[in-house]
Amino acid sequence: LNYCIRKINKDDKIFLTKILDLYDDGVKDNWLLDNGVMNQVTYKNIITLCIRLGNFEQAEEKLLQYKEFVNKNDRESIFQFNHARILKERGLTRDALILLYSNRYKDSLIEIHARIEMIKIYHELKEDALLINQIQSTEKFINKLDKLGYHKKYYNNFCKYATQLNKLGHTSKKSLTGKELLKKLKNETEVIEKSWLLKEVNKELSKP
Helix, strand or coil, rough: HHHHHHHHCCCCCCHHHHHHHHHHHHHCCCCCCCCCECCCCCCHHHHHHHCCCCCCHHHHHHHCCCHHCCCCCCHHHHHHHHHHHHHHHCCCHHHHHHHHCCCCCCCCHHHHHHHHHHHHHHHHCCCHHHHHHHHHHHHHHHCCCCCCHHHHHHHHHHHHHHHHHHHHHCCCCHHHHHHHHHHHHHHHHHCCCCCHHHHHHHHHHCCC
16 A cells, blocks of 8 residues: 555556455455544545546445445544535535635544645636645644654655745746746656646636
8 A cells, every 4th residue: 555655646647446455455454544533634635536537426325335334433524524525626616715714623634634635726717825724734734743854855845835826827927937837747756636736837827
Protein backbone atom coordinates (compact mmCIF):
# COMPACT_ATOMS: atom_id res chain seq x y z
CA LEU A 1 0.00 0.00 0.00
CA ASN A 2 2.75 2.46 0.93
CA TYR A 3 4.61 1.71 -2.29
CA CYS A 4 1.48 2.33 -4.38
CA ILE A 5 0.69 5.54 -2.48
CA ARG A 6 4.17 6.89 -3.23
CA LYS A 7 3.68 6.05 -6.91
CA ILE A 8 0.27 7.78 -6.97
CA ASN A 9 1.76 10.86 -5.29
CA LYS A 10 4.14 11.01 -8.26
CA ASP A 11 1.08 10.92 -10.56
CA ASP A 12 1.69 7.34 -11.74
CA LYS A 13 -1.96 6.59 -12.53
CA ILE A 14 -1.52 2.90 -13.32
CA PHE A 15 -1.37 2.26 -9.56
CA LEU A 16 -4.86 3.67 -8.87
CA THR A 17 -6.62 0.41 -9.74
CA LYS A 18 -3.93 -1.69 -8.07
CA ILE A 19 -4.24 0.10 -4.74
CA LEU A 20 -8.06 0.02 -4.84
CA ASP A 21 -7.87 -3.77 -5.25
CA LEU A 22 -5.50 -3.90 -2.27
CA TYR A 23 -7.91 -1.88 -0.13
CA ASP A 24 -10.83 -4.16 -1.07
CA ASP A 25 -8.78 -7.27 -0.25
CA GLY A 26 -7.66 -5.68 3.02
CA VAL A 27 -11.25 -5.11 4.13
CA LYS A 28 -12.43 -8.53 2.97
CA ASP A 29 -9.55 -10.34 4.72
CA ASN A 30 -9.82 -8.06 7.80
CA TRP A 31 -6.18 -6.87 7.84
CA LEU A 32 -7.23 -3.25 7.22
CA LEU A 33 -9.72 -3.30 10.08
CA ASP A 34 -9.04 -2.86 13.79
CA ASN A 35 -11.51 -5.09 15.62
CA GLY A 36 -13.88 -4.66 12.70
CA VAL A 37 -13.44 -0.86 12.52
CA MET A 38 -12.09 0.99 9.48
CA ASN A 39 -9.85 4.00 9.93
CA GLN A 40 -11.62 7.06 8.54
CA VAL A 41 -8.57 7.98 6.47
CA THR A 42 -8.72 4.55 4.82
CA TYR A 43 -12.41 5.17 4.07
CA LYS A 44 -11.53 8.54 2.52
CA ASN A 45 -8.69 7.02 0.49
CA ILE A 46 -10.99 4.40 -1.04
CA ILE A 47 -13.46 7.07 -2.15
CA THR A 48 -10.60 9.22 -3.47
CA LEU A 49 -9.34 6.37 -5.63
CA CYS A 50 -12.78 5.86 -7.18
CA ILE A 51 -13.07 9.60 -7.86
CA ARG A 52 -9.62 9.76 -9.46
CA LEU A 53 -10.59 6.82 -11.66
CA GLY A 54 -13.63 8.86 -12.73
CA ASN A 55 -16.01 6.14 -11.56
CA PHE A 56 -18.58 8.06 -9.48
CA GLU A 57 -21.04 5.18 -9.35
CA GLN A 58 -18.35 2.99 -7.82
CA ALA A 59 -17.48 5.82 -5.40
CA GLU A 60 -21.09 5.98 -4.19
CA GLU A 61 -21.22 2.18 -3.96
CA LYS A 62 -18.07 2.09 -1.78
CA LEU A 63 -19.36 5.06 0.25
CA LEU A 64 -22.37 3.03 1.32
CA GLN A 65 -20.67 -0.37 1.36
CA TYR A 66 -17.97 0.64 3.84
CA LYS A 67 -19.92 3.19 5.90
CA GLU A 68 -20.84 0.70 8.62
CA PHE A 69 -17.16 -0.17 9.18
CA VAL A 70 -16.32 3.40 10.28
CA ASN A 71 -16.34 4.17 14.01
CA LYS A 72 -19.92 5.08 14.89
CA ASN A 73 -18.84 8.26 16.72
CA ASP A 74 -17.38 9.69 13.50
CA ARG A 75 -19.44 7.77 10.96
CA GLU A 76 -22.00 10.34 9.89
CA SER A 77 -19.63 13.30 9.55
CA ILE A 78 -17.06 11.24 7.62
CA PHE A 79 -19.81 9.85 5.40
CA GLN A 80 -21.10 13.36 4.65
CA PHE A 81 -17.59 14.67 3.94
CA ASN A 82 -16.96 11.95 1.36
CA HIS A 83 -20.45 12.33 -0.05
CA ALA A 84 -19.72 16.04 -0.55
CA ARG A 85 -16.59 15.19 -2.50
CA ILE A 86 -18.55 12.93 -4.85
CA LEU A 87 -21.24 15.60 -5.31
CA LYS A 88 -18.57 18.15 -6.20
CA GLU A 89 -17.04 15.87 -8.82
CA ARG A 90 -20.51 15.31 -10.28
CA GLY A 91 -20.83 19.09 -10.69
CA LEU A 92 -23.22 19.64 -7.77
CA THR A 93 -20.88 22.13 -6.11
CA ARG A 94 -23.49 24.08 -4.14
CA ASP A 95 -24.86 20.86 -2.59
CA ALA A 96 -21.31 19.77 -1.77
CA LEU A 97 -20.57 23.11 -0.11
CA ILE A 98 -23.64 22.83 2.12
CA LEU A 99 -22.51 19.39 3.34
CA LEU A 100 -18.94 20.56 3.96
CA TYR A 101 -20.10 23.63 5.93
CA SER A 102 -22.62 21.72 8.04
CA ASN A 103 -20.04 19.26 9.37
CA ARG A 104 -17.87 19.47 12.47
CA TYR A 105 -14.80 17.25 12.27
CA LYS A 106 -13.05 15.61 15.22
CA ASP A 107 -10.09 14.51 13.09
CA SER A 108 -7.81 17.40 12.08
CA LEU A 109 -6.65 15.64 8.89
CA ILE A 110 -10.22 15.24 7.69
CA GLU A 111 -10.90 18.90 8.52
CA ILE A 112 -7.89 19.96 6.44
CA HIS A 113 -9.19 17.98 3.49
CA ALA A 114 -12.68 19.45 3.94
CA ARG A 115 -11.14 22.94 3.87
CA ILE A 116 -9.19 22.04 0.73
CA GLU A 117 -12.38 20.87 -0.96
CA MET A 118 -13.94 24.25 -0.11
CA ILE A 119 -10.93 26.05 -1.60
CA LYS A 120 -11.38 24.08 -4.82
CA ILE A 121 -15.11 24.84 -4.91
CA TYR A 122 -14.65 28.58 -4.30
CA HIS A 123 -12.07 28.71 -7.08
CA GLU A 124 -14.38 26.92 -9.51
CA LEU A 125 -17.29 29.19 -8.54
CA LYS A 126 -15.08 32.30 -8.96
CA GLU A 127 -15.85 33.40 -5.40
CA ASP A 128 -12.58 35.32 -4.95
CA ALA A 129 -13.21 36.88 -1.53
CA LEU A 130 -14.39 33.59 0.00
CA LEU A 131 -11.50 31.75 -1.68
CA ILE A 132 -8.82 34.06 -0.28
CA ASN A 133 -10.36 33.96 3.19
CA GLN A 134 -10.54 30.15 3.10
CA ILE A 135 -6.92 29.81 1.96
CA GLN A 136 -5.70 32.10 4.75
CA SER A 137 -7.75 30.40 7.46
CA THR A 138 -6.63 26.97 6.23
CA GLU A 139 -2.96 27.99 6.36
CA LYS A 140 -3.43 29.15 9.95
CA PHE A 141 -5.17 25.90 10.85
CA ILE A 142 -2.40 23.80 9.25
CA ASN A 143 0.45 25.70 10.90
CA LYS A 144 -0.98 25.44 14.41
CA LEU A 145 -1.02 21.62 14.20
CA ASP A 146 2.06 19.80 15.49
CA LYS A 147 1.28 16.22 14.48
CA LEU A 148 1.31 16.62 10.70
CA GLY A 149 5.00 15.88 10.24
CA TYR A 150 6.21 16.02 6.64
CA HIS A 151 2.59 16.25 5.44
CA LYS A 152 2.47 19.88 6.60
CA LYS A 153 4.60 20.93 3.64
CA TYR A 154 2.26 19.16 1.19
CA TYR A 155 -0.77 21.02 2.58
CA ASN A 156 0.96 24.39 2.78
CA ASN A 157 2.21 24.01 -0.78
CA PHE A 158 -1.35 23.41 -1.95
CA CYS A 159 -2.41 26.70 -0.34
CA LYS A 160 0.56 28.47 -1.91
CA TYR A 161 -0.26 27.18 -5.40
CA ALA A 162 -3.99 27.84 -4.94
CA THR A 163 -3.10 31.48 -4.18
CA GLN A 164 -0.91 31.70 -7.29
CA LEU A 165 -3.66 30.09 -9.36
CA ASN A 166 -6.13 32.72 -8.17
CA LYS A 167 -3.69 35.52 -9.04
CA LEU A 168 -3.19 33.99 -12.49
CA GLY A 169 -6.84 34.61 -13.28
CA HIS A 170 -6.34 38.35 -12.69
CA THR A 171 -2.98 38.97 -14.35
CA SER A 172 -2.54 40.73 -17.68
CA LYS A 173 0.50 38.55 -18.43
CA LYS A 174 -1.41 35.28 -18.22
CA SER A 175 0.58 33.37 -20.82
CA LEU A 176 4.00 34.09 -19.29
CA THR A 177 2.88 33.75 -15.66
CA GLY A 178 0.81 30.63 -16.38
CA LYS A 179 3.65 28.83 -18.15
CA GLU A 180 5.99 29.59 -15.25
CA LEU A 181 3.42 28.27 -12.76
CA LEU A 182 2.80 25.18 -14.89
CA LYS A 183 6.52 24.43 -15.00
CA LYS A 184 6.87 24.81 -11.22
CA LEU A 185 3.88 22.56 -10.59
CA LYS A 186 5.10 19.82 -12.93
CA ASN A 187 8.41 19.73 -11.05
CA GLU A 188 6.76 19.89 -7.62
CA THR A 189 6.88 16.62 -5.66
CA GLU A 190 5.52 17.83 -2.32
CA VAL A 191 1.95 18.98 -2.91
CA ILE A 192 -1.47 17.36 -2.66
CA GLU A 193 -4.15 17.74 -5.37
CA LYS A 194 -1.42 18.24 -7.97
CA SER A 195 -3.59 16.95 -10.83
CA TRP A 196 -6.37 19.41 -9.91
CA LEU A 197 -3.93 22.32 -9.77
CA LEU A 198 -2.44 21.41 -13.15
CA LYS A 199 -5.89 21.10 -14.68
CA GLU A 200 -6.96 24.52 -13.40
CA VAL A 201 -3.76 26.23 -14.59
CA ASN A 202 -4.25 24.73 -18.05
CA LYS A 203 -7.85 26.01 -18.03
CA GLU A 204 -6.61 29.53 -17.35
CA LEU A 205 -4.01 29.27 -20.12
CA SER A 206 -6.65 28.13 -22.63
CA LYS A 207 -8.78 31.23 -22.03
CA PRO A 208 -8.50 34.00 -24.66
